Amino acid sequence: MATQSPFSMLEGLFQNFPLPLTPPAWAIEESHRRVVLLLNHVLQQEPQATERLARQKGRVIHAQWREFTFRVQATAAGLLDLADTEATPDLSLTITEVSPFAIAQAVMQGAKPSVRIEGDVQLAAEVNWLADHVRWxxxxxxxxxxxxxxxxxxxxxxxxxxxxxxxxxxxxxxxxxxxxxx
CATH class of the missing domain: 1.20.5 (Single alpha-helices involved in coiled-coils or other helix-helix interfaces)
Known part of the structure; x- marks a missing residue:
C-alpha cells in the first residue's frame, strides 16, 4: 500500500485556497528592497561575482513565479538595485513549477526548479554562474x-x-x- 506524503493535503489546500488579499504596494516594494540587500550582502562575499555583474551594468533581470514578480538591475559596482517596473527586461526568468512543495522538493534533492529563460544569452550565462557558484x-x-x-x-x-x-x-x-x- 502506497503512503501519501503528509504535505500532499497542504499542497492541495494551498492550490485551491483563493487569496483575494494582496499586500499593499509599499509592503511589496519594501520586501523587494530587503531581498536586494540580502542578495548584495551575499554577492559582496564573492569578488568574482561582483566583477561579473559589473560587466552587465544597466541590464535588467525580471524574475517571476506565479503572480510574484521581481525586477533588478545590475549596477556599476557589481551589485543589484531594484529596477523600474516599466523598464524593459534584458532577461526574463520564469519558474514554471506552480507548486511551492514541488520546488522545495527539487531544491532539497539538490536540483534547480524548472525555469523558462528568455532574453540575452550572455546575461543568462552570468546569472547561471552566480546561481552555481555564489553561496551565503x-x-x-x-x-x-x-x-x-x-x-x-x-x-x-x-x-x-x-x-x-x-x-x-x-x-x-x-x-x-x-x-x-x-
Whole structure:
C-alpha cells in the first residue's frame, strides 16, 4: 500500500485556497528592497561575482513565479538595485513549477526548479554562474552575532535536520522524477 506524503493535503489546500488579499504596494516594494540587500550582502562575499555583474551594468533581470514578480538591475559596482517596473527586461526568468512543495522538493534533492529563460544569452550565462557558484556563508554571519561556537552548533543542527528532510523527500519522491531543468 502506497503512503501519501503528509504535505500532499497542504499542497492541495494551498492550490485551491483563493487569496483575494494582496499586500499593499509599499509592503511589496519594501520586501523587494530587503531581498536586494540580502542578495548584495551575499554577492559582496564573492569578488568574482561582483566583477561579473559589473560587466552587465544597466541590464535588467525580471524574475517571476506565479503572480510574484521581481525586477533588478545590475549596477556599476557589481551589485543589484531594484529596477523600474516599466523598464524593459534584458532577461526574463520564469519558474514554471506552480507548486511551492514541488520546488522545495527539487531544491532539497539538490536540483534547480524548472525555469523558462528568455532574453540575452550572455546575461543568462552570468546569472547561471552566480546561481552555481555564489553561496551565503550563514554560519560566518551568525558568528558575528552569537559567537563562533553557538553559530557552528546551530548550523550543524540545521544541516542534520536538512539531511533528514532530504532523505524523507527522497523516499517519498515518485519514481522517475528528476526535478531537472528541461
Amino acid at each position: 556563508d550563514v554560519e560566518e554571519d551568525l558568528s558575528k552575532i552569537m559567537g563562533d561556537a553557538p553559530a557552528h552548533m546551530f548550523m550543524q543542527t540545521c544541516r542534520t535536520a536538512g539531511q533528514a528532510l532530504q532523505q524523507f523527500v527522497a523516499k517519498r519522491a515518485p519514481a522517475g522524477s528528476t526535478g531537472t531543468t528541461p
